[in-house]
Amino acid sequence: AQSVTQLDSHVSVSEGTPVLLRCNYSSSYSPSLFWYVQHPNKGLQLLLKYTSAATLVKGINGFEAEFKKSETSFHLTKPSAHMSDAAEYFCVVSRGNNRLAFGKGNQVVVIP
């Protein structure tokens, strides 16, 4: 079954320092992969997606992610954290029939 693992349920970063959120996936076929962001009591917004084109994917707000098939990883990075990046981040993998499987999320706190 398709699934994702997000370690570090809570991540603290200082403003202006890099952000790294790790995601490992399991899939029996060539997957689509996504990162979504959720601000408190809001819906989810798509940050970026991988659909077997370029392995380095650029998203909104300066985020990017690299698909590494050999490592079954899709880690999310941003060079410099901003206060507005404080939110919850979900790594998501396709599971066929247009359905998605969500990781448990990374809660990011940005320290001024």
Place this chain on the structure above:
Amino acid sequence: DGGITQSPKYLFRKEGQNVTLSCEQNLNHDAMYWYRQDPGQGLRLIYYSQIVNDFQKGDIAEGYSVSREKKESFPLTVTSAQKNPTAFYLCASSTSGSDLGGSNEQYFGPGTRLTVT
């Protein structure tokens, strides 16, 4: 403005009552989804519909029901049979027709927070 609307934002009900959550989209998407979100659990799929007048159970369908009579609308009823209904409920939609194994991105509404006491 295209998007997904969910109403109400907050909903309070007494235990034993059924309650219906609204979800409407004007994105002309064929597929619609309902998720439940609990703290630290990610999102879990309740029901999904790929086309009007058809829907399938997701991973946690027990105690829930849906209908899909119009392309734009996918209401979710939380019945009294749902043991732990208090949660944040999110509706989403997407285009259909993805490749095997792939998925199109889903667009999410703002959510409804249901509290049952």
